Amino acid sequence: MAMHINAFEMLADPTRRLIVEALRDGERPVNDIVRRAGIHQSGVSRHLRLLHDAGFVSIRPEGRRRVYALQPGPFRELEAWIAGYRRLWEARLDRFGAALEERRNDGAAKEEPGQ
Amino acid sequence: MAMHINAFEMLADPTRRLIVEALRDGERPVNDIVRRAGIHQSGVSRHLRLLHDAGFVSIRPEGRRRVYALQPGPFRELEAWIAGYRRLWEARLDRFGAALEERRNDGAAKEEPGQ
DNA sequence: CATATATATTTATGGCCATGCATATTAATG
């Protein structure tokens, strides 16, 4: 429900990546994940809560289980961010543009073209 | 030169993302980046070192400047990782497969199909 | 209702990391 949490920070943690990868090919209840995660159940629950807050996963109660599943949103965000760097490897990088003229006004920063 | 550093951890830090974004449209010397980063020069230098160790940037000495530029490698890695989740939003997620049969062997973890 | 199972949360703790300051290095310049 909270999108103020950065997607990269989420995936920075190895355990969280492991959880996400465990959910890659389908939803799973918590204990399923605990077995592969190699950490305490409370830790997995906390990570799942963070992932849920960040919009990475959905929760579906099923009896006394809580079934978690990946959500597409954050992945779209990541894809979009990286897309901005695609020309890095698809074309040669063009060294023209802002870098040159920026180097000109050496003493004081006046305006940033990028953002 | 060291690829043992995870790309997500690199981009988890806001300052580091800011640096990467500052280099998006071309190479820049350190002081150029310091101006936009809003943190001390030593901090920028340290981040640039980390980014270099992780293969994100190259260094080109130019007089007494050190000109940094983005490198495609880590971005390709990221792209590849996310590509594994593309069906999440391109198709509906299929809830069959491993999740079901995993739920069957409840008591003990025996083998993981995914990895 | 008592008990067991599944998950969440509270609390405490240790460790890592981003930052700033001071200093070192390297290079240009006079």
Add this chain to the structure above:
DNA sequence: CATTAATATGCATGGCCATAAATATATATG
């Protein structure tokens, strides 16, 4: 060679976060 500019590094510090243990909550089951 002394000085200044540009960048890097050693050191100390504060804060955040991942983890575990204990406890709470919720749900199935007898």
